[in-house]
Amino acid sequence: MRPFAYHQPHQIPDAAKLLTSIEDSKLVAGGMTLIPTLKQRLANPPALVDLSKLGNLKGIADDGVTVTIGAMTPHAVVAASKLVQQKIPGLAALASMIGDPAVRSRGTIGGSVANNDPAADYPAGVLGLGATIVTTTREIAADKFFLGLFETALEPGEIITAIRFPVPLKAGYAKFKAPASRYALVGVFVAKFADGVRVAVTGAGPGVFRVPQMEAALSGNFDPSAIAAIKIDTDGLTSDIHAEADYRAHLVTVMAKRAVDAALN
Amino acid sequence: MQISFTLNGRPTTVDVEPATLVAELLREQLHLTGTHIGCDTSQCGACIVHLDGLPVKSCTLLAPALDGATLLTIEGLQGAPGSNQMHPMQEAFREHHGLQCGFCTPGMLMTAVALAAEKPDLTEADVRHGLEGNICRCTGYQNIVVSVLAGAAAMNAAKGE
Numbered sequence: 213m214r215p216f217a218y219h220q221p222h223q224i225p226d227a228a229k230l231l232t233s234i235e236d237s238k239l240v241a242g243g244m245t246l247i248p249t250l251k252q253r254l255a256n257p258p259a260l261v262d263l264s265k266l267g268n269l270k271g272i273a274d275d276g277v278t279v280t281i282g283a284m285t286p287h288a289v290v291a292a293s294k295l296v297q298q299k300i301p302g303l304a305a306l307a308s309m310i311g312d313p314a315v316r317s318r319g320t321i322g323g324s325v326a327n328n329d330p331a332a333d334y335p336a337g338v339l340g341l342g343a344t345i346v347t348t349t350r351e352i353a354a355d356k357f358f359l360g361l362f363e364t365a366l367e368p369g370e371i372i373t374a375i376r377f378p379v380p381l382k383a384g385y386a387k388f389k390a391p392a393s394r395y396a397l398v399g400v401f402v403a404k405f406a407d408g409v410r411v412a413v414t415g416a417g418p419g420v421f422r423v424p425q426m427e428a429a430l431s432g433n434f435d436p437s438a439i440a441a442i443k444i445d446t447d448g449l450t451s452d453i454h455a456e457a458d459y460r461a462h463l464v465t466v467m468a469k470r471a472v473d474a475a476l477n
Numbered sequence: 478m479q480i481s482f483t484l485n486g487r488p489t490t491v492d493v494e495p496a497t498l499v500a501e502l503l504r505e506q507l508h509l510t511g512t513h514i515g516c517d518t519s520q521c522g523a524c525i526v527h528l529d530g531l532p533v534k535s536c537t538l539l540a541p542a543l544d545g546a547t548l549l550t551i552e553g554l555q556g557a558p559g560s561n562q563m564h565p566m567q568e569a570f571r572e573h574h575g576l577q578c579g580f581c582t583p584g585m586l587m588t589a590v591a592l593a594a595e596k597p598d599l600t601e602a603d604v605r606h607g608l609e610g611n612i613c614r615c616t617g618y619q620n621i622v623v624s625v626l627a628g629a630a631a632m633n634a635a636k637g638e
Contacts, residue, residue: 218478218495218541240539247537248519250496260495262541288531312610313588314522317531318538392520394609 213250217259224269224371227261228348232369234259239371241284241323244315269322269373274299277379280346283322283372288313290321302383302475306337306401309387311394322372325357328364328419330450331395335420337385338375340401340412346374361418380405382434384475386467387415390454397455398463402426402471404434411468416460417449426468434476436469480544485553491540499535499543500524503550511551511583515612522611525584526550532591534610551583554590557635565635566590566628575624577615585611585621593629601626 217234221227231237237259240246249255263269269284272293279299281290290296291308310316310324310333324334325345338345338354345352348371357365366372380403387399396415403410409430411423429438444464449457481490484507493502500517503509503526512535515523519537526535527549528542556562566589569575576582585608592607593599599607604625605618613621 213496213498215494215496218539220541220544243539243542244519244537247498247539251498251517260539264542312522313591313607314525314532314534314610315519317528317533 214253214256216250216257218262219259220262220265222265222267224266224348224373227263227266228369228371230259230261231371234261237261239263239326241320241326242286242318244311244319244323245327245329246323263322263371272296274379278376279303279379280374280376281321282374283325284320285322287311287316287319287321287324291316299379300341300377300383302380302385302401302403302471303337303341303377305474306333306385309333309385309389309394315394321375325375326364326366326372328358328362329395330361330418330420331390331393331397331399331415333385333387333396333399333414336396336399336401336412336414338377338412339420339422340385340410341377341380341383341403342405342410343378344376345372346376347372351376355422358420363419378405382475384471384473386470386474388463388467398460398467400464400467400471402430402468402475404430404475409434411471413444413464413468415450416444416464423464423468430472434472436472439465439468439472442468478541480541482543482545483547485548485550493540495539495541497540499526499538499540499548502540502543503535509550509552513580513583515580515584520610520612521581522584522588523581525587525611527587527591530591530594532588549587551586554586564590565631566593566625569628569631570621570624573620573624573627575616575621576613581611581613581615585613585625589625589628590632592625593632597629597633599626599629604629 238257270282287307287310296304383403385401387396399414411426444461446457451457513523515521524536554564
């Protein structure tokens with residue numbers, strides 16, 4: 213790692229100010245992506261702005277129709293939360309499948325969503341549930357937030373403070389993980405609401421995306437058999453050392469069926 | 478920058494560069510070499526320590542994160558305080574041959590102790606899922622899983638006494 217200055221602001225406005233006033237500075241939440249990036253010298257920021265001392269960014273609350281998770285809430289806390297397990301069990305299950313226990317101790321929902329790794333788990337849950345990303349300046353719908361490879365709608369100096377999830381009737385997540393990294397080779401989140409079904413896929417392409425064909429089929433019949441014959445177009449899917457695009461396309465259908473199965477059980 | 482934390486029960490203050498990893502701080506500055514650096518890419522788990530009671534990978538943790546926190550390393554793992562005995566999980570690894578070369582063992586033990594503390598009624602499936610972030614290249618995991626289950630049972634028994 214190259215040297216950097218380290219700032220631990222106690223107030224959110226101070227963090228935003230540091231981030232905008234020091235060019236190329238980076239926010240650090242749990243550091244599960246940033247620290248490996250720094251170690252490989254893929255990023256060499258002059259300063260890090262640590263979010264861990266800011267108040268009110270941790271914790272989980274519900275108001276009956278939504279569950280709000282503070283941006284600095286670690287995956288292990290979401291996975292173990294009785295509230296999340298009861299209201300959105302598919303989301304608690306997703307959190308329990310991220311990385312490994314030590315990664316879940318440190319990694320945060322805000323960090324994962326802001327980073328928007330193409331194979332991260334949370335973007336599938338956030339898009340699949342149609343969540344709202346709450347930031348220091350506004351609220352952003354998941355459908356307008358994830359813009360592609362590591363790219364989001366966040367403006368410079370804008371910091372995620374919480375993610376607000378509508379409580380679905382049913383939801384489930386299934387992933388085929390890369391065995392070494394435990395990232396999703398393909399992960400699919402399905403959520404059934406009174407007005408329809410949402411299906412979001414991570415790992416398969418350069419960014420998380422929805423599958424309208426599957427959503428329509430599942431809205432009519434929320435059963436794995438409803439999507440068994442749906443084939444995903446390989447155009448735009450990722451081919452790499454881990455899997456070819458056609459294999460990933462195949463996995464999308466398999467994982468989607470398993471996610472529906474998980475949601476039903 | 479100066480950071481203060483509790484290390485294996487003792488108040489500790491050190492001067493560090495912010496770009497110092499906790500694994501480096503422990504091994505090179507504090508000479509606690511029981512924490513191993515295996516892959517240095519947060520995959521293998523040989524460097525796992527407990528930060529405020531939770532297992533974390535010290536090769537992927539910046540030293541400033543320790544300020545005000547409580548850190549437990551393999552050197553701080555022990556049986557009853559002052560007894561000079563091994564921790565029940567360490568005893569179980571010895572009893573059940575839960576290691577061969579021993580390189581991964583400090584991380585295995587730290588993960589196992591956290592796992593057993595979090596869930597008293599561990600199943601074999603829980604242990605295998607819980608050890609996902611710890612890689613052993615010798616044993617094939619069978620004896621490690623047996624050791625963790627035995628160690629967890631011993632921890633529960635000790636708690637009940």
